[in-house]
Amino acid sequence: MFTSSSFPFHTPILHHHHPNPLLSPLSSPLTHSPSFLHPPPLLSLHPPPPTPSLLRAKPPTADKSGEQKWVHEGLITESLPNGMFRVRLDNQDLILGYVSGKIRKNFVRILPGDRVKVEVSRYDSSKGRIVYRLRNTAGGGGGSIS
Numbered sequence: 001m002f003t004s005s006s007f008p009f010h011t012p013i014l015h016h017h018h019p020n021p022l023l024s025p026l027s028s029p030l031t032h033s034p035s036f037l038h039p040p041p042l043l044s045l046h047p048p049p050p051t052p053s054l055l056r057a058k059p060p061t062a063d064k065s066g067e068q069k070w071v072h073e074g075l076i077t078e079s080l081p082n083g084m085f086r087v088r089l090d091n092q093d094l095i096l097g098y099v100s101g102k103i104r105k106n107f108v109r110i111l112p113g114d115r116v117k118v119e120v121s122r123y124d125s126s127k128g129r130i131v132y133r134l135r136n137t138a139g140g141g142g143g144s145i146s
Contacts, residue, residue: 067121067122067123068122069119069120069121069122069129070119070120070121070122070125071117071118071119071120071131072089072090072091072117072118072120072128073089073090073115073116073117073118073134074087074088074089074090074095074097074115074116074118075087075088075113075114075115075116076097076110076111076112076113076114076115076116077094077112078112079110079111079112080096082098083098083099083104084096084097084098084099085097085098085099085110085112085116085130087116087118087128087130089118089120093125095118095120095125095126095127095128096126096127096128097116097118097127097128097129097130098127098128098129098130099129099130100129100130100131102131103130103131103132103133108133110130110133114133114134114136115133115134115136116130116132116133116134117130117131117132117133117134118130118131119131
């Protein structure tokens with residue numbers, strides 16, 4: 001093997017240590033970049049702790065599409081084809097209501113004169129989705145047939 005005396009080359013000196021570090025050209029403030037320019041390491045061995053569910057922000061009253069809706073109650077005034085109805089809201093607005101998928105799936109019958117709950121889009125207040133048929137409390141709803 002090579003020994004230090006038999007190897008003809010010396011390792012090069014990369015920098016020179018100056019006796020006074022303030023006067024050294026390598027340690028001048030102009031050649032060193034500030035510490036905030038060096039980013040922290042990207043990979044961590046431990047994942048960050050889970051955030052509590054109370055701190056996570058959730059949009060208030062938004063449906064699956066993320067669009068916020070106004071919920072109104074109204075009265076069915078007219079039945080139209082393809083599961084659409086003319087609905088008179090409690091604030092006296094007349095809108096076009098269409099039946100939601102759950103009401104279609106469960107075969108809920110909606111007739112003129114029924115009270116319903118309607119979700120109205122904030123972007124188009126002339127149309128709304130009928131999401132619930134309210135129970136008729138004005139007598140007559142006994143359920144027995146005579």
